[in-house]
Amino acid sequence: MRRFFRRGRLDAERAREMQTHIDHHVDDLVAAGYSRDRALKEARQRFGNPTAIREEIYEMNSVPVLEPIVRDLRYAFRMLRKTPGFTAIALITLAVGIGVNTAIFTVVNALLIKPLPFPDPGRLVTIQSTIRTPRGTFVRLSGLDGRTFKEIRDNVKTMAVAIQGSGGWGGGVNLVAENQAANVTQARVSAGYFKVFGIAPFIGREFTADEDRLGGPAVAVLSHGLWSRLFDRDASAVGKTIMLRGESYTVVGIMPAGFTTGSPTDVWTPVRPNTSGEGGGTNYSLYARVHPEVSVEQASAEMNQIVPPVLLPSDPKAAAETSITSAVVPLQSAETTELRSPLLMLWGAVGIVLVIACVNLAGLLIARTGLRSREIATRMALGSGRRAVIRQLLVESALLAFAGGIAGIGVGWLVLEGLKQLSTHVFDFGYPMALDGRVLATTLGIALVTSVLFGLAPAIYASRVNVQGSLSEAGTRSVAGGAGRWSRRILVVAEVALGVVLLVGAGLLVRSFVHLRSLNPGFDPSQVTTAVVSLQDKRYEDAVKVNQLFEESLARIRRTPGIEAAGISLGLPYTRLLNMGWRRIEGFDPNEKWLNSNVSYVTPGYMEALRLPLRRGRAFSERDRDGATPAAIVNEEFARRYYKGADIVGMHIRVAGAEREIVGIVGNARATSSGLGGDSGPLIVPYIIYVPAAQVDGAFLRQVHTWFSPAWIIRSSAPTGTVVETIRQAVAGVDPLLPIAKIESMAEVQSASLARQRFMMSLVTGLGVVALLLAAIGIHGLIASSVNERTRELGIRLALGATGRQVLMNVVMPGVTLSSIGVIVGCVAALALSQLMRSFIWGIQATDPMTFASVAAILLVVSLVASLIPALRVLRLDPALTLRAE
Amino acid sequence: MTPRKKTDLLQGTLDMLVLQTLRLGPAHGYTIARVIGQRSDAFLQVEQGSLYPALNRLEDRGWVDSYWDISENNRRARFYRLTPKGRRQLQVETEEWERLVRAIGLVMRPVEE
Numbered sequence: 001m002r003r004f005f006r007r008g009r010l011d012a013e014r015a016r017e018m019q020t021h022i023d024h025h026v027d028d029l030v031a032a033g034y035s036r037d038r039a040l041k042e043a044r045q046r047f048g049n050p051t052a053i054r055e056e057i058y059e060m061n062s063v064p065v066l067e068p069i070v071r072d073l074r075y076a077f078r079m080l081r082k083t084p085g086f087t088a089i090a091l092i093t094l095a096v097g098i099g100v101n102t103a104i105f106t107v108v109n110a111l112l113i114k115p116l117p118f119p120d121p122g123r124l125v126t127i128q129s130t131i132r133t134p135r136g137t138f139v140r141l142s143g144l145d146g147r148t149f150k151e152i153r154d155n156v157k158t159m160a161v162a163i164q165g166s167g168g169w170g171g172g173v174n175l176v177a178e179n180q181a182a183n184v185t186q187a188r189v190s191a192g193y194f195k196v197f198g199i200a201p202f203i204g205r206e207f208t209a210d211e212d213r214l215g216g217p218a219v220a221v222l223s224h225g226l227w228s229r230l231f232d233r234d235a236s237a238v239g240k241t242i243m244l245r246g247e248s249y250t251v252v253g254i255m256p257a258g259f260t261t262g263s264p265t266d267v268w269t270p271v272r273p274n275t276s277g278e279g280g281g282t283n284y285s286l287y288a289r290v291h292p293e294v295s296v297e298q299a300s301a302e303m304n305q306i307v308p309p310v311l312l313p314s315d316p317k318a319a320a321e322t323s324i325t326s327a328v329v330p331l332q333s334a335e336t337t338e339l340r341s342p343l344l345m346l347w348g349a350v351g352i353v354l355v356i357a358c359v360n361l362a363g364l365l366i367a368r369t370g371l372r373s374r375e376i377a378t379r380m381a382l383g384s385g386r387r388a389v390i391r392q393l394l395v396e397s398a399l400l401a402f403a404g405g406i407a408g409i410g411v412g413w414l415v416l417e418g419l420k421q422l423s424t425h426v427f428d429f430g431y432p433m434a435l436d437g438r439v440l441a442t443t444l445g446i447a448l449v450t451s452v453l454f455g456l457a458p459a460i461y462a463s464r465v466n467v468q469g470s471l472s473e474a475g476t477r478s479v480a481g482g483a484g485r486w487s488r489r490i491l492v493v494a495e496v497a498l499g500v501v502l503l504v505g506a507g508l509l510v511r512s513f514v515h516l517r518s519l520n521p522g523f524d525p526s527q528v529t530t531a532v533v534s535l536q537d538k539r540y541e542d543a544v545k546v547n548q549l550f551e552e553s554l555a556r557i558r559r560t561p562g563i564e565a566a567g568i569s570l571g572l573p574y575t576r577l578l579n580m581g582w583r584r585i586e587g588f589d590p591n592e593k594w595l596n597s598n599v600s601y602v603t604p605g606y607m608e609a610l611r612l613p614l615r616r617g618r619a620f621s622e623r624d625r626d627g628a629t630p631a632a633i634v635n636e637e638f639a640r641r642y643y644k645g646a647d648i649v650g651m652h653i654r655v656a657g658a659e660r661e662i663v664g665i666v667g668n669a670r671a672t673s674s675g676l677g678g679d680s681g682p683l684i685v686p687y688i689i690y691v692p693a694a695q696v697d698g699a700f701l702r703q704v705h706t707w708f709s710p711a712w713i714i715r716s717s718a719p720t721g722t723v724v725e726t727i728r729q730a731v732a733g734v735d736p737l738l739p740i741a742k743i744e745s746m747a748e749v750q751s752a753s754l755a756r757q758r759f760m761m762s763l764v765t766g767l768g769v770v771a772l773l774l775a776a777i778g779i780h781g782l783i784a785s786s787v788n789e790r791t792r793e794l795g796i797r798l799a800l801g802a803t804g805r806q807v808l809m810n811v812v813m814p815g816v817t818l819s820s821i822g823v824i825v826g827c828v829a830a831l832a833l834s835q836l837m838r839s840f841i842w843g844i845q846a847t848d849p850m851t852f853a854s855v856a857a858i859l860l861v862v863s864l865v866a867s868l869i870p871a872l873r874v875l876r877l878d879p880a881l882t883l884r885a886e
Numbered sequence: 887m888t889p890r891k892k893t894d895l896l897q898g899t900l901d902m903l904v905l906q907t908l909r910l911g912p913a914h915g916y917t918i919a920r921v922i923g924q925r926s927d928a929f930l931q932v933e934q935g936s937l938y939p940a941l942n943r944l945e946d947r948g949w950v951d952s953y954w955d956i957s958e959n960n961r962r963a964r965f966y967r968l969t970p971k972g973r974r975q976l977q978v979e980t981e982e983w984e985r986l987v988r989a990i991g992l993v994m995r996p997v998e999e
Contacts, residue, residue, distance in 0.1 A: 017938070
């Protein structure tokens with residue numbers, strides 16, 4: 001066996017050895033008195049045929065089964081190397097198709113298919129309630145208020161339940177431990193939370209019920225990462241004290257490395273469920289594990305008994321009109337509801353690219369076998385069997401597929417890394433993501449199926465070749481060419497049609513993105529820098545302390561030259577906003593109860609910093625402080641929604657702990673869709689009430705700072721670096737221990753609000769361009785090979801007096817015709833599929849004629865160019881030469 | 887020239903003869919053929935057509951190994967030498983050969999009519 005692979009070298013040695021044998025014989029014969037010539041003749045004659053001996057030895061060193069395969073492989077290598085153009089295009093096609101598919105499949109697999117990384121993940125559920133009222137049907141997934149949670153916790157028998165408090169919008173919290181300060185991500189969870197996920201702390205314990213109640217001892221569980229950073233993996237960390245938000249907490253446990261429940265967390269503290277404050281709204285997310293002996297249906301039935309009565313309105317009349325059903329839903333699907341449709345759309349887009357790649361490869365293989373019919377016929381004429389020919393062609397396409405698959409894995413890895421980079425802050429992937437065995441197997445499977453499918457058909461076809469015909473016809477009219485061309489035409493139409501579908505999708509996303517980008521922000525975002533600071537800190541639970549920080553830092557900033565305006569607000573435009581209940585004073589309707597609105601506190605200078613236009617009344621001033629009449633400013637959308645657009649300056653509302661006089665109306669600034677407001681889509685026009693930061697109490701601040709952080713907003717023509725330094729120094733000058741969580745220009749905030757749209761748009765557009773390229777390659781290949789096959793015919797035409805232009809048209813027209821058919825088919829398909837795009841596009845119709853028209857035009861132009869390039873060769877044909885060539 | 891075919895030698899006998907020859911010391915192909923011829927009083931003419939395949943086979947089985955060296959005639963030649971494994975094989979084959987010769991001898995002894 002060893003010798004099998006070294007046969008070549010061994011054979012050369014053997015030849016030399018035999019030559020020496022003859023030389024020795026000659027020496028002996030010469031010594032015995034022969035003349036040199038006779039001796040040589042005699043020795044050669046005695047030796048016999050060295051080649052025959054060598055062949056015999058070569059044969060001896062072969063392995064019978066391996067022999068033909070190795071020969072086929074070697075031959076395949078040689079054939080592929082001889083046609084570098086074909087090989088490169090085929091490999092690129094495969095690598096791109098497979099690579100992109102692998103990357104997206106990895107994401108889909110990790111998020112939607114692969115079970116959550118917890119023991120018995122099928123039993124992890126959350127709750128979903130469907131509330132039907134005369135005003136409409138609302139689905140509430142996972143979210144609970146404190147009352148509902150207590151009702152569930154105290155009555156449930158089928159599941160272990162736990163909750164997590166909401167929060168974490170706008171930066172982390174401040175932590176001091178072992179003389180180090182850090183900005184960390186905190187999650188507030190109830191007792192039994194880790195048990196529900198089935199993973200215990202690997203040092204220490206989780207929270208007890210006694211710790212998870214109002215006024216209970218302050219304890220914390222640390223992540224493995226934070227423990228490593230702060231305590232250098234010292235087990236004695238358990239029992240030590242850390243300062244979190246200025247309060248001391250005792251560490252009771254450390255979670256194992258890699259533990260995550262979907263979003264990165266450094267420290268967990270007890271949520272201490274409440275029925276007012278945070279627990280007054282649906283701010284808790286429920287996590288539950290169904291007991292082993294209980295079915296999911298039983299758990300659903302139990303929830304349907306416990307939850308609906310709690311959610312019914314207290315007013316008997318309203319209660320009679322409302323029907324509520326509750327059920328448990330798998331945690332995995334609940335967590336990925338938001339991601340599911342964009343991911344599936346991406347997967348669809350990527351699938352189209354893979355299909356186009358396969359179609360392209362099929363076309364290439366067909367063309368190749370067509371061109372090789374003469375070679376195949378020669379081989380069959382020389383006695384090669386059909387099986388051997390098919391095997392040879394199959395080995396070739398399998399080799400191609402295998403190489404393409406390997407390259408595809410490389411491309412996939414690159415794309416996945418790129419996706420991870422691009423998608424930070426867009427999709428919270430949460431769980432780790434790496435190309436895994438299943439994905440690799442799928443990829444190689446796709447590559448092999450593609451190769452066998454599209455290698456076999458042409459292979460069988462080619463082997464049926466009419467040996468005599470294709471040899472005697474001088475090979476210009478290959479038999480495979482006729483039918484092969486037809487299937488290639490269909491493939492080109494398919495390729496163009498699929499390309500149209502993908503490009504229409506991309507076009508709609510681009511147009512929608514352009515629309516969103518062009519929406520009027522309602523203020524002037526240029527030259528504005530923002531800095532977010534978390535005030536979820538024990539030292540800032542008092543309104544006086546908070547306002548002191550605001551006023552002193554703003555005074556320092558305003559003293560700096562080059563600063564035009566500076567102010568502070570809770571939350572920023574283009575981000576998520578706090579929403580709260582409010583009441584009318586004038587025209588109060590007892591049935592109306594609390595109304596909803598976005599609410600933000602602001603300092604004087606806020607409107608000037610954003611250049612938010614004042615429509616009526618006045619802006620806040622230094623006089624709007626404790627002791628003065630409580631004031632409020634609303635925006636136009638608020639006035640429009642609740643007061644039919646009337647001038648409501650001077651009217652009163654109850655909001656944020658006080659009855660307030662509306663002193664002004666300002667223009668609308670955009671916000672992201674998670675707030676309340678008009679204009680559906682990712683960017684909305686929120687209705688909002690602004691209150692002066694100096695006129696809210698400590699309880700209000702404590703509560704809102706759990707979820708939202710204030711932002712310093714500075715307008716300055718100075719370079720950003722200078723402004724950033726000004727903010728840092730101003731904040732540090734008042735409180736050196738207060739870290740700044742995030743500094744961004746307003747333009748960055750604005751652009752981050754469309755990150756997901758930009759991500760989807762770039763990805764689908766990228767895929768569209770790949771599809772366009774592949775389609776162009778397909779058309780190019782078709783025309784190029786038709787020119788090759790028809791060289792003789794075209795030569796005759798030219799010789800008989802056809803002009804170059806006529807011949808050119810004759811060659812190009814099929815390409816244009818086919819792509820026109822493809823464009824029509826594609827447009828019809830895209831029209832049918834465009835309804836699926838509805839949830840991704842805003843400001844345009846899914847049937848946007850502009851998009852369809854430009855995509856059709858682009859494809860026609862590209863196909864014309866792709867046809868022209870190979871066709872131009874016709875003009876360089878010398879009729880005399882082509883006719884003589886055979 | 888020599889009408890004798892390699893199959894005239896008993897199957898496997900050539901291998902044994904080559905091994906036996908190499909017991910005298912390393913030798914190249916020409917020497918091996920010549921020594922077998924001489925030692926058999928020119929009765930056994932080893933055909934090159936079977937010698938080299940045999941050497942290839944013996945080397946493949948690990949009974950001999952080879953190296954290039956300068957021959958007595960000052961030419962670069964490939965020398966074969968017996969490996970320990972080959973030595974043991976030769977032992978086995980010699981014994982078997984002797985048994986065969988004795989057995990044939992018994993059958994072929996003169997019959998008294």
